[in-house]
Amino acid sequence: MGAKAGLVFLGDGLPADALRAGFDPDPERSAELAGVVLGGPVERDGTRVLAEGGVWPEAGVICVAAWKSFTLIGYRELCPDRPSGIGDWIRAVSPTGGAHGAFMHSAVDFGAFAVWESGALRRSVSLAPDAGIIEDVGDRYPFENPFWDGRHHHDPDYPLPFHPLTFAEAALLMLFGFGIEQPRSAFTVDADRIALPAFRLAE
Numbered sequence: 001m002g003a004k005a006g007l008v009f010l011g012d013g014l015p016a017d018a019l020r021a022g023f024d025p026d027p028e029r030s031a032e033l034a035g036v037v038l039g040g041p042v043e044r045d046g047t048r049v050l051a052e053g054g055v056w057p058e059a060g061v062i063c064v065a066a067w068k069s070f071t072l073i074g075y076r077e078l079c080p081d082r083p084s085g086i087g088d089w090i091r092a093v094s095p096t097g098g099a100h101g102a103f104m105h106s107a108v109d110f111g112a113f114a115v116w117e118s119g120a121l122r123r124s125v126s127l128a129p130d131a132g133i134i135e136d137v138g139d140r141y142p143f144e145n146p147f148w149d150g151r152h153h154h155d156p157d158y159p160l161p162f163h164p165l166t167f168a169e170a171a172l173l174m175l176f177g178f179g180i181e182q183p184r185s186a187f188t189v190d191a192d193r194i195a196l197p198a199f200r201l202a203e
Contacts, residue, residue, distance in 0.1 A: 002106030002107065003104050003105075003106040003165050003168075003169065003180045003181050004055070004056040004076070004079075004104060004105050004106060004107075004180075005055040005056055005074075005079075005102055005103060005104045005168070005172065005180060006055070006056060006074065006075050006076045006077065006078040006079040006103055007055050007072070007073070007074050007078070007101065007102045007103070007172070007176065008072075008073045008075075008078050008090075008099060008100070008101045009070065009071070009072050009073075009099060009100045009101075009175075009176070010070060010071040010072075010073070010090070010093060010094040010095070010098070010099050011069055011070025011071065011094065011095070011096060011098055011099070012069075012070075012096050012098040013070075013098070014100075014175060015070075015072070015100050015175055015176045015177070016174075016175065016176055016177030016178075016188055016189050018067075018069075018070045019050075019072070019176065019177060019189045019191075019194060020177065020188070020189055022193075022194075023067045023068075025064075025065035025066055025067055025196070025197060026066050026067065026068070027197060029066035029067075029071075030064045030065055030066040030071075030197045030199075031044070031064075031197070031199060032066075033064050033066050033071060033073075033093065034062050034064040034197075034199035035199075036093065037062055037064070037073070037075065037093070038062055038199070038200075038201050039201075040201050040202070041201070041202040042062075042199040042200060042201055042202055043199065043200060043201075043202040043203070044197065044198070044199060045061055045198040045199055045200045046198055047195040047196060047197055047198055048061075048063050048074065048195070048196050048198050049191070049192060049193075049194070049195060049196075050072075050074070050178070050191040050192075050194040050195070050196055051178060051180075051191035051192045051194075052192075053074075053198075054074045054191075054194070054195075054196045055074050055180065056074065056076055057074055057075065057076065057198060059076065060200050060201070061198050061199070061200050062074070062075040062198070062199055062200070063075065063196035063197065063198050063199075064196070064197060064199060065194075065196045065197060071093075071094075072196065074196060078101070078103070079103045079104075079105060079110075079112075080103070080112075080126075081110075081112075081126060081128075081131070081134055081135075082124070082126055082134060082135045083101055083103065083112050083113070083114035083124045083126060083135065084114065084121050084124045084135060084137060086101075087116065087119075087121055090116050090119070091116075091119045094116070094119075096118065097116060097117070097118045097119030097120070098116060098117055098118065099114075099115070099116040100113070100114070100115050100116075100175050100176070101113060101114045101115075102168060102171055102172040102175060102176060103126075103168065104164070104165055104168040104169070104172075104180075106165060108128055108129075108130065109128055109129050109163065109164050109165060110126075110127070110128040110164055110165075111126075111127055111128075111163075111164030111165050111166075111167050111168030111169075111171075112124070112125060112126035112127070112134075112135070112164075112168060113125060113168060113171035113172070113175065115138075115175075121137060121138065122138055122139075123137065123138035123139065123140070123141065124136075124137045124138060125137075125144070125167075125171075127160055127164040127167065128164055129158065129159045129160055129164070130159075132159065132160065133160070141174070143170055143171070143174045144167075144170075144171075147161070147162045147166075147167050147170070148161070152166060152167075154166070169181065169182060173186060173187070176189065177189030177191070178191035
């Protein structure tokens with residue numbers, strides 16, 4: 001599969017802190033939101049483990065785990081070139097307007113992350129070698145500094161100062177507490193034990 005992710009956390013605070021709490025998702029609330037995103041009645045399609053298929057479920061499937069105060073969504077259609085462009089959607093589905101997103105696609109070396117607070121975009125970064133720096137909005141987080149300062153230089157011939165996937169992995173680890181291709185020892189969230197309800201449009 002490579003490093004691919006379309007992951008959005010809806011709610012206030014750091015996703016990693018919420019995920020470490022380990023609450024069981026509400027099945028009815030999860031199904032309802034899955035239907036809103038997919039645009040019709042849905043049916044269950046088992047579960048996906050967060051550290052595996054949960055971040056990038058197969059085509060036609062969405063993972064939605066809705067708790068009382070936050071929701072985690074894994075859906076490959078949530079992988080925009082410009083994360084700022086889904087701000088209206090975030091405001092519509094997030095009860096507080098708070099959200100974090102992490103996006104990557106290894107086939108094109110694309111990586112991005114974004115943060116919204118009270119419905120307003122706090123930070124959005126998006127990069128790919130063909131397009132360059134697609135978006136760089138808002139104040140940088142401390143974990144970004146080594147990348148922008150040149151301490152993660154990838155290759156002299158590479159068109160970007162660092163690799164977008166390495167950058168997106170760092171964002172995923174910092175914000176969500178786990179990664180895709182990093183060793184499990186680096187995780188602060190046990191993503192192998194978090195099962196997300198999966199849904200598809202009902203036939």
